Amino acid sequence: xxxxxxxxxxxxxxxxxxxxxxxxxxxxxxxxxxxxxxxxxxxxxxxxxxxxxxxxxxxxxxxxxxxxxxxxxxxxxxxxxxxxxxxxxxxxxxxxxxxxxxxxxxxxxxxxxxxxxxxxxxxxxxxxxxxxxxxxxxxxxxxxxxxxxxxxxxxxxxxxxxxxxxxxxxxxxxxxxxxxxxxxxxxxxxxxxxxxxxxxxxxxxxxxxxxxxxxxxxxxxxxxxxxxxxxxxxxxxxxxxxxxxxxxxxxxxxxxxxxxxxxxxxxxxxx
Numbered sequence: 001x002x003x004x005x006x007x008x009x010x011x012x013x014x015x016x017x018x019x020x021x022x023x024x025x026x027x028x029x030x031x032x033x034x035x036x037x038x039x040x041x042x043x044x045x046x047x048x049x050x051x052x053x054x055x056x057x058x059x060x061x062x063x064x065x066x067x068x069x070x071x072x073x074x075x076x077x078x079x080x081x082x083x084x085x086x087x088x089x090x091x092x093x094x095x096x097x098x099x100x101x102x103x104x105x106x107x108x109x110x111x112x113x114x115x116x117x118x119x120x121x122x123x124x125x126x127x128x129x130x131x132x133x134x135x136x137x138x139x140x141x142x143x144x145x146x147x148x149x150x151x152x153x154x155x156x157x158x159x160x161x162x163x164x165x166x167x168x169x170x171x172x173x174x175x176x177x178x179x180x181x182x183x184x185x186x187x188x189x190x191x192x193x194x195x196x197x198x199x200x201x202x203x204x205x206x207x208x209x210x211x212x213x214x215x216x217x218x219x220x221x222x223x224x225x226x227x228x229x230x231x232x233x234x235x236x237x238x239x240x241x242x243x244x245x246x247x248x249x250x251x252x253x254x255x256x257x258x259x260x261x262x263x264x265x266x267x268x269x270x271x
Contacts, residue, residue, distance in 0.1 A: 010094075014041075020097070024097060026099050027097065034059070036063060086190070096232050122146075130234075141232065179209050187220070202245075
């Protein structure tokens with residue numbers, strides 16, 4: 001039985017997913033499985049997974065559903081049921097993990113808590129420039145390498161460079177609240193099942209955070225590790241953004257907070 005199940009959501013981004021796979025290939029912590037939560041990709045993604053699995057020792061399970069628009073919450077719920085570990089780490093198929101990513105989540109996990117990690121967004125040209133060797137050598141997490149490729153310097157680079165006391169200090173005093181962000185969050189499978197997983201009414205826009213809000217209503221405390229557990233987020237457009245769906249999601253989240261909801265009737269179990 002793996003100690004962690006890593007759930008990676010994806011939709012028609014095989015070029016990025018391939019780079020993400022190699023990010024997990026070079027992890028310092030090896031006792032994990034990958035569950036691909038595929039929201040209706042074409043066979044190109046399936047072929048990539050099959051080819052990668054032939055040479056990798058990572059156990060990869062591909063969960064696929066028909067393409068019916070943005071239905072990430074539905075495929076994530078299906079993926080949760082396929083996990084073998086007691087602890088689940090959620091991320092996206094366009095986020096390359098630093099080599100200590102899984103190890104950090106495993107070491108920092110706590111009972112009655114979930115972890116809220118960070119990510120560093122990359123522009124399109126740098127995203128495309130990253131090679132497998134750059135992932136193996138961790139160049140894509142190296143400040144000097146990124147600056148040499150044209151990245152503009154900013155305070156956010158601290159996510160890639162800090163360690164020790166400064167890392168703890170920034171985790172503690174960051175103005176960003178610890179939330180369940182689907183790019184980088186982890187929690188106990190038992191807790192996620194207690195709130196019935198993701199609300200499948202929700203499309204893009206806060207659908208991940210709503211799960212975290214129900215976990216907090218349950219008494220699960222969010223822990224901020226955005227300067228500790230790091231992935232780089234590869235560039236992509238968001239053609240699935242939908243103003244009406246975002247408005248509906250805000251209404252659901254408002255009800256979750258005001259009514260202190262723990263359980264959704266529209267999750268893993270339909271009741």
